[in-house]
Amino acid sequence: MDRRTMATMTTTPVTVLNKDSMLIVKEQDVVPFRNRVKEYATKIGMGLVNQTKLITAASELVRNMLRYGGGGNTLIEVVSKGRENGIRLTFSDKGPGIANIEMAMKDGFTTGKSLGLGLPGTKRLVSEFDIKSKPGEGTTVMIIKWKNG
Amino acid sequence: MEKIPILRMGQFLLVTIQVDLYDRLALNLEADLVQMVSKTGARGVLIDISAVSIVDSFMGRIIGNIANMSKIMDAETVVVGMQPAVAITLIELGLPLTGVHTALDVEKGMELLRNKILVDGPENDGDDDDNASDSAE
Amino acid sequence: MKIEISKMLQKKKKQIIDLWMKNQLADAGLREDLMSNDELRVQSEELVDALLKRLNEENLADIDSSDFDEIYEILGGISITRARQGFSPRETGVYIFSLKDALLEILQQEFKNDATQLYNATIKVGKLIDNFGIVTFETFIKGREEVILRQTDEITEISTPVIRVWDGILALPIIGTLDSARTQVVMENLLQEIVNTGSSIAILDISGVPAVDSLVAQHLIKTVSATRLMGAECIISGIRPEIAQTVVHLGIDLSNIVTKATLASALKYAFSILQLEVRKKQSNSVKI
Numbered sequence: 001m002d003r004r005t006m007a008t009m010t011t012t013p014v015t016v017l018n019k020d021s022m023l024i025v026k027e028q029d030v031v032p033f034r035n036r037v038k039e040y041a042t043k044i045g046m047g048l049v050n051q052t053k054l055i056t057a058a059s060e061l062v063r064n065m066l067r068y069g070g071g072g073n074t075l076i077e078v079v080s081k082g083r084e085n086g087i088r089l090t091f092s093d094k095g096p097g098i099a100n101i102e103m104a105m106k107d108g109f110t111t112g113k114s115l116g117l118g119l120p121g122t123k124r125l126v127s128e129f130d131i132k133s134k135p136g137e138g139t140t141v142m143i144i145k146w147k148n149g
Numbered sequence: 150m151e152k153i154p155i156l157r158m159g160q161f162l163l164v165t166i167q168v169d170l171y172d173r174l175a176l177n178l179e180a181d182l183v184q185m186v187s188k189t190g191a192r193g194v195l196i197d198i199s200a201v202s203i204v205d206s207f208m209g210r211i212i213g214n215i216a217n218m219s220k221i222m223d224a225e226t227v228v229v230g231m232q233p234a235v236a237i238t239l240i241e242l243g244l245p246l247t248g249v250h251t252a253l254d255v256e257k258g259m260e261l262l263r264n265k266i267l268v269d270g271p272e273n274d275g276d277d278d279d280n281a282s283d284s285a286e
Numbered sequence: 287m288k289i290e291i292s293k294m295l296q297k298k299k300k301q302i303i304d305l306w307m308k309n310q311l312a313d314a315g316l317r318e319d320l321m322s323n324d325e326l327r328v329q330s331e332e333l334v335d336a337l338l339k340r341l342n343e344e345n346l347a348d349i350d351s352s353d354f355d356e357i358y359e360i361l362g363g364i365s366i367t368r369a370r371q372g373f374s375p376r377e378t379g380v381y382i383f384s385l386k387d388a389l390l391e392i393l394q395q396e397f398k399n400d401a402t403q404l405y406n407a408t409i410k411v412g413k414l415i416d417n418f419g420i421v422t423f424e425t426f427i428k429g430r431e432e433v434i435l436r437q438t439d440e441i442t443e444i445s446t447p448v449i450r451v452w453d454g455i456l457a458l459p460i461i462g463t464l465d466s467a468r469t470q471v472v473m474e475n476l477l478q479e480i481v482n483t484g485s486s487i488a489i490l491d492i493s494g495v496p497a498v499d500s501l502v503a504q505h506l507i508k509t510v511s512a513t514r515l516m517g518a519e520c521i522i523s524g525i526r527p528e529i530a531q532t533v534v535h536l537g538i539d540l541s542n543i544v545t546k547a548t549l550a551s552a553l554k555y556a557f558s559i560l561q562l563e564v565r566k567k568q569s570n571s572v573k574i
């Protein structure tokens with residue numbers, strides 16, 4: 001068994017079992033990316049409802065990245081913590097960043113004339129959620145969905 | 150560029166979404182449908198999403214837009230066949246799909262539309278039934 | 287001359303196993319009902335084997351060495367199996383600590399003329415086995431927790447039956463507390479049955495739910511909303527007076543939900559939506 005633990009953005013120490021990355025630059029990348037996430041979620045035996053929640057969350061974040069961050073990179077990882085297996089997704093862009101994260105996390109807050117549901121909704125759909133952003137430097141969002149979470 | 154076919158069934162339009170939509174395709178659908186409603190004078194729009202496994206806020210907004218635009222042109226929209234996992238996810242995401250009617254399948258959706266038209270038919274003008282029990286609010 | 291502890295122990299493998307077995311068999315708490323002596327011997331041999339194979343002078347002093355990963359895995363396996371088989375924590379503890387007794391006895395024989403070496407070796411071996419003990423306990427408890435989790439799952443499964451009360455009408459009596467995990471199961475079962483049966487009305491009966499606070503109410507509202515998104519209507523029945531009171535006192539808004547006092551009245555309401563009529567058979571008339 002692999003005992004290496006990685007320092008993550010949250011305090012949760014997890015073990016990375018497998019990783020993959022994908023560049024997102026145009027809207028046609030969204031569906032293939034979702035399919036890739038689905039592949040990994042299926043591989044670890046995640047149930048349909050949790051898969052749907054994870055992929056929907058992924059879809060929201062990847063869209064934000066395209067729309068506000070000008071595209072970016074995604075990381076798909078199979079992680080484990082104790083007995084739990086899960087999928088960790090990281091979305092990083094080098095866009096304008098978010099000035100007020102607290103506001104952006106509120107239901108209904110949008111600068112894009114949209115519903116403002118993406119970020120707060122995503123947080124509700126996943127097991128762990130972490131966002132880091134610096135105006136002028138970019139935004140990184142990390143989510144974990146545990147197989148049974 | 151691929152297009153999503155819109156079928157005409159009597160006074161209704163039926164769209165069956167078979168693939169996970171690329172954004173451009175979804176936006177095209179919105180435009181095409183509204184055009185068709187206007188051209189055919191359709192009284193109802195059925196959107197069959199039984200083959201759709203992911204509805205995110207983008208797709209949700211398109212569906213809401215279609216419903217609202219059709220409504221202004223006097224046509225009701227019914228979303229039919231939503232999968233359980235999709236419904237659960239949408240609720241958690243916080244997407245109300247306001248103003249959109251729902252039905253289990255196309256047949257029940259048609260029935261719903263027919264009843265709607267009977268209730269507020271052409272002679273029955275200005276009737277506001279936004280709080281009908283079958284709207285997904 | 288300094289004797290290497292690990293080398294020495296490796297040479298004494300057979301003796302260690304024999305001693306350990308002797309210690310285990312001598313214990314009053316031996317559970318022959320749960321595991322035969324042959325099985326016990328195989329299990330013990332495997333562990334000693336792995337331990338001696340890995341052991342060297344460096345890692346003997348370093349209990350965190352990755353050399354021991356395999357041993358921790360074997361220990362974990364043994365521990366989990368024992369938890370499932372019904373061994374008590376004490377019995378599993380005795381199992382691992384009697385290995386320490388065996389090892390210390392060998393050390394004593396070997397180093398009987400060198401107190402310093404005996405002392406050093408005893409400390410090191412003691413530390414190592416103590417750590418094995420901790421790992422064993424940790425896994426043992428995890429094994430037990432798993433059993434509990436599985437049982438919880440099973441209870442949740444059987445406590446949320448979806449009943450087809452009429453063509454097009456489902457009923458789901460909820461008994462016990464409605465937490466978020468349970469709500470997930472209820473929702474999934476209910477929605478799946480709606481698809482399977484093509485039912486357009488679902489009745490959620492909460493007369494068996496002890497209390498409705500704002501969290502439970504939120505779960506109910508979510509379930510109703512998800513049902514509506516699928517195109518079916520969801521009625522909540524079994525609202526006891528106390529529940530009505532708390533709901534109003536807590537300021538919970540259920541006005542968008544159809545609620546009925548009893549399952550019977552919910553069923554009546556469902557019939558009226560489906561335009562069905564249930565009548566008493568007239569003595570001379572033919573079936574309706």
Ligand SMILES: Nc1ncnc2c1ncn2[C@@H]1O[C@H](COP(=O)(O)OP(=O)(O)OP(=O)(O)O)[C@@H](O)[C@H]1O
Nearest residue numbers: 064068069104110111112114115116117118119139
């Ligand atoms: N990657 C990003 N880079 C810069 N700003 C972002 C990024 N992601 C989100 N934001 C900001 O946070 C706001 C809220 O995002 P959120 O996804 O919640 O809503 P939205 O995208 O505006 O609407 P919806 O997701 O409902 O279509 C956005 O309007 C945008 O201002």
Ligand SMILES: [Mg+2]
Nearest residue numbers: 060064118119
């Ligand atoms: Mg968004």
